[in-house]
Amino acid sequence: KQEVTQIPAALSVPEGENLVLNCSFTDSAIYNLQWFRQDPGKGLTSLLLIQSSQREQTSGRLNASLDKSSGRSTLYIAASQPGDSATYLCAVRGGSQGNLIFGKGTKLSVKP
């Protein structure tokens, strides 16, 4: 059974810092991995989608990497801003299931 773990559970950084969020999964047989952002009381916003054949994806200040064989992904946020404060969720889409399996998220707080 696929399990997704996100470390740390919470992170507080000063504005301007570069930071890395970690995601690990137990079954490397995945189709893709998706990073989402969730603001308090809101739904999920897709940030980056990495296919199983890809190593990384970039969007603006965000860069997500995928090492499928080791079951790991990282989300790198450059030059963090207070507006980046949110919960970041990692999810994998497995080979035997159609649904995404989510981690519990990392709650990020960027202090001005």
Next chain:
Amino acid sequence: GAGVSQSPSNKVTEKGKDVELRCDPISGHTALYWYRQSLGQGLEFLIYFQGNSAPDKSGLPSDRFSAERTGGSVSTLTIQRTQQEDSAVYLCASSLAGTGASYGYTFGSGTRLTVV
């Protein structure tokens, strides 16, 4: 539409009542998913529809929960005889295809259900 639409955005109901939550997926998306997010918890998979195939109901927590998808588009999640532990945000997502495909999900804004 441009995105996944869910209604109502908020619902307060009395314990024991039935509720219906609605999801309008993105036009052309054949796969539709329901998830539940309880306070402080991760996202819990409930049910998955793919085209005209029988739905994957493996995540439904009890027989009080059911869902339909009419005409391969709009979906309704029904909770009968609601209990306080059903209070959560119910999120719907759609995707271009289901198992075996590499498409990402698009989520709606969710319905916040409070059972009093």
